[in-house]
Amino acid sequence: MLIDFNLKEKLKELKKSGKKLPGGYFDLGIAYWMINPDEKEYTPEHLAEQFLKKNKATNKELYNYATKKLKEYKLEKLFYEVEMPLVNILADMELKGIKINAKGLKDLDKKLEKELSGLVKKIYKEAGETFNINSPKQLSRVLFEKLRIDIKGVKKTRTGAISTDVETLNLIKDKHAIAKYLLDYRELFKLQSTYVKPLQELIGKDGRVHTTYIQTGTATGRLSSQNPNLQNIPIGTGWATELRKAFVAEKGYKLVSFDYSQIELRVLASLSGDPKMIEAFNDDLDIHKLTAANVFNVSLEEVAPEMRRLAKTLNFGVVYGMGAIAFAKTSGLNFGEAKKFIEEYFNDFKKIKEWQEETKAQARTFGYVTNLNGRRRWLLRATSMFRGEAAEAERAAINMPVQGLAADIIKIAMVTIFEEIKKRKWDEKVRMLLTIHDELLFEISEDIIKEAGTAISKLMESAYELEVPLKVTMKAGKSWGEVQ
DNA sequence: CGCATACGCGCC
DNA sequence: AAACGGCGCGTTTGCG
Numbered sequence: 001m002l003i004d005f006n007l008k009e010k011l012k013e014l015k016k017s018g019k020k021l022p023g024g025y026f027d028l029g030i031a032y033w034m035i036n037p038d039e040k041e042y043t044p045e046h047l048a049e050q051f052l053k054k055n056k057a058t059n060k061e062l063y064n065y066a067t068k069k070l071k072e073y074k075l076e077k078l079f080y081e082v083e084m085p086l087v088n089i090l091a092d093m094e095l096k097g098i099k100i101n102a103k104g105l106k107d108l109d110k111k112l113e114k115e116l117s118g119l120v121k122k123i124y125k126e127a128g129e130t131f132n133i134n135s136p137k138q139l140s141r142v143l144f145e146k147l148r149i150d151i152k153g154v155k156k157t158r159t160g161a162i163s164t165d166v167e168t169l170n171l172i173k174d175k176h177a178i179a180k181y182l183l184d185y186r187e188l189f190k191l192q193s194t195y196v197k198p199l200q201e202l203i204g205k206d207g208r209v210h211t212t213y214i215q216t217g218t219a220t221g222r223l224s225s226q227n228p229n230l231q232n233i234p235i236g237t238g239w240a241t242e243l244r245k246a247f248v249a250e251k252g253y254k255l256v257s258f259d260y261s262q263i264e265l266r267v268l269a270s271l272s273g274d275p276k277m278i279e280a281f282n283d284d285l286d287i288h289k290l291t292a293a294n295v296f297n298v299s300l301e302e303v304a305p306e307m308r309r310l311a312k313t314l315n316f317g318v319v320y321g322m323g324a325i326a327f328a329k330t331s332g333l334n335f336g337e338a339k340k341f342i343e344e345y346f347n348d349f350k351k352i353k354e355w356q357e358e359t360k361a362q363a364r365t366f367g368y369v370t371n372l373n374g375r376r377r378w379l380l381r382a383t384s385m386f387r388g389e390a391a392e393a394e395r396a397a398i399n400m401p402v403q404g405l406a407a408d409i410i411k412i413a414m415v416t417i418f419e420e421i422k423k424r425k426w427d428e429k430v431r432m433l434l435t436i437h438d439e440l441l442f443e444i445s446e447d448i449i450k451e452a453g454t455a456i457s458k459l460m461e462s463a464y465e466l467e468v469p470l471k472v473t474m475k476a477g478k479s480w481g482e483v484q
Numbered sequence: 485c486g487c488a489t490a491c492g493c494g495c496c
Numbered sequence: 497a498a499a500c501g502g503c504g505c506g507t508t509t510g511c512g
Contacts, residue, residue, distance in 0.1 A: 132508080193507075194505060222503075224502085325498070326500050
């Protein structure tokens with residue numbers, strides 16, 4: 001058995017040179033990540049220091065300690081049956097990469113360039129001077145000192161400066177024409193500088209971009225993606241779709257996305273055992289509409305779009321431990337109304353409140369929380385004497401078992417799908433490319449899309465048994481822009 | 485000059 | 497004043 005660090009990189013090297021893979025392997029970094037997912041680094045030096053209290057340790061010593069802890073924490077199944085197989089799967093996904101239409105990106109770049117130069121001119125004209133729009137410091141001076149725009153309701157940054165973020169710009173939109181231009185500028189500049197420009201640089205000789213998945217990158221069990229991060233590609237607006245259209249399928253293939261519908265809320269319903277929410281998912285109802293009907297005390301037919309929107313914000317916020325202040329801010333309600341809606345929510349879904357309180361108590365009592373598979377997160381600050389610190393740990397505590405189980409489910413699905421691909425000898429026809437928390441993106445040969453799509457959907461839906469069904473929606477297209 | 489920090493923002 | 501969980505990354509700014 002191969003016992004070492006960064007086995008994904010080693011497997012990639014072996015695959016590239018066509019060599020045989022080891023029969024079994026044990027990634028030390030991932031093992032320690034499961035023991036404590038909040039370490040910022042998982043290097044041999046750091047782990048020896050942190051866990052063995054030594055300057056140096058051999059892999060054997062690190063292995064012995066890790067296996068002991070994995071057993072003690074009941075993490076062996078998750079480690080050996082999910083995380084380790086995933087190393088090989090991620091290696092494949094990274095090597096494969098996703099095809100990019102370079103010409104499309106270049107054209108988009110030019111379009112953005114043109115739009116941006118127009119906006120810059122308008123902004124300078126409104127400001128009566130030229131300055132660096134990308135500098136919050138300079139922008140703040142122009143907006144609030146030179147132009148003297150009213151700062152009522154505008155928040156300050158952590159260091160006390162007047163904020164210039166989107167929320168602020170929206171607030172002053174009606175007070176000065178410059179704000180609208182700045183909002184447009186921000187959107188386009190972000191798109192160009194963060195996505196369109198870097199992506200072009202990262203296209204390989206094979207015409208594809210190859211992200212790197214970090215298996216030890218989050219404290220909840222999720223994966224992260226870097227160089228480039230393909231888990232935060234813009235979606236929704238016209239410009240975002242233009243960008244997504246540059247992610248394409250190879251000739252003879254289509255991109256096919258498989259999305260878990262409401263996976264975190266389903267997990268929360270299941271964990272809490274809340275009868276109303278479980279029934280809603282069992283009946284395949286519109287969960288936000290159902291929530292709205294409950295918090296507004298109306299029938300499903302009487303739910304107006306605005307009511308549903310508020311309920312949706314509530315549903316998402318609850319998973320994160322959102323308070324009245326934050327709910328008020330994101331919903332546009334005043335503090336009192338926001339507080340009432342949250343109370344009403346927990347009154348309607350009592351078991352969710354109970355589950356959250358139990359989970360917080362666990363964090364305080366044991367200093368950690370776990371999810372159904374034993375995935376663990378240490379939260380020693382739950383008993384901090386600083387109220388803010390303790391509250392922050394409590395919010396992390398109620399979120400981790402939910403986010404972490406959702407992460408496990410998609411990882412389990414990836415492992416079973418990978419096995420199915422091998423079994424059916426679909427290696428060249430069904431390529432798993434991306435994993436984006438609750439979504440898997442494949443490149444599938446056009447002749448078997450139907451058959452493979454059905455198989456993949458089924459495997460995703462049966463990856464884990466909850467108190468409610470898992471639901472997957474599938475979409476196929478020539479580009480990523482077409483599957484959203 | 486490189487590096488860390490602040491700010492801001494894209495996604496789930 | 498803020499207090500919504502989890503990430504990665506671009507630009508600016510100030511420090512050594």
